[in-house]
Amino acid sequence: MSETPPSVSTVLQARHSVRAFLPAPVPLQVLHEVFATALRVPSNCNIQPWRVYVVSGSQKEALAKALQAEAAGGKPPAPDFEWDVRFCGEHRERQFGAAAALYGVIGVDRHDRPARAAAMLRNWAFFDAPHAAFFTMQRYLQLVGAVDLGILAQTLALLLAERGIASCMQGALAMYPAPVRNLLGLSDDVGILFGMSFGYADPDAAANSARTERVALADAVRFIG
Numbered sequence: 001m002s003e004t005p006p007s008v009s010t011v012l013q014a015r016h017s018v019r020a021f022l023p024a025p026v027p028l029q030v031l032h033e034v035f036a037t038a039l040r041v042p043s044n045c046n047i048q049p050w051r052v053y054v055v056s057g058s059q060k061e062a063l064a065k066a067l068q069a070e071a072a073g074g075k076p077p078a079p080d081f082e083w084d085v086r087f088c089g090e091h092r093e094r095q096f097g098a099a100a101a102l103y104g105v106i107g108v109d110r111h112d113r114p115a116r117a118a119a120m121l122r123n124w125a126f127f128d129a130p131h132a133a134f135f136t137m138q139r140y141l142q143l144v145g146a147v148d149l150g151i152l153a154q155t156l157a158l159l160l161a162e163r164g165i166a167s168c169m170q171g172a173l174a175m176y177p178a179p180v181r182n183l184l185g186l187s188d189d190v191g192i193l194f195g196m197s198f199g200y201a202d203p204d205a206a207a208n209s210a211r212t213e214r215v216a217l218a219d220a221v222r223f224i225g
């Protein structure tokens, strides 16, 4: 990290999801610092609903194997929370745009289903990241807790980016909860909302050159009064 850390605006302008990582782990002290700082985020009535688990090393390797076996075995996803939303209209177009941006740079034809499935499977290898975070909370909290966990996750991503550490949020990491629940020893009242792989980006990987677009300010925000 440079002497003067980049501003939040600079970090945000440069950020993008990273889907190929170098094997080097993030020093434990840096992890502690980032996660401790992130816990300053607000939450609804200060309930702080999160229980975050960071999985690394041989435990992460074993989990990746188990998750890939579930996903490749054709098991239907069975997330702890409701994820089964089919995007419509402009959302569907943007979903296609994001997929096209990734497939374009990694050379996957969108009509090539096996190649798409292989690219998708990389999710459950954590894109070779040295760390995977799982964001969990008690199931009864539903939408209220999910908002808080989203705020925490993006704050974490920014604090990591400030230190040159890349990440990818992954709904995919909620799809096959059984091996994760088993490793984390989660009780029945707790669910996995989503995950995030993180570490140092592989600068040479084609996947990391994918860039997505954003709608114009006027289409996203109205200033009234």
Ligand SMILES: Cc1cc2nc3c(=O)[nH]c(=O)nc-3n(C[C@H](O)[C@H](O)[C@H](O)COP(=O)(O)O)c2cc1C
Binding pocket: 015, 016, 017, 018, 019, 098, 123, 168, 169, 170, 171, 172, 173, 194, 210, 211, 212
């Ligand atoms: C809640 C959430 C879940 C996501 N799930 C996945 C995922 O499972 N796999 C993946 O490769 N990217 C996933 N992403 C990353 C998005 O595809 C990405 O943020 C979006 O296309 C915009 O691209 P950018 O992050 O590079 O700006 C997810 C992002 C969010 C916020």
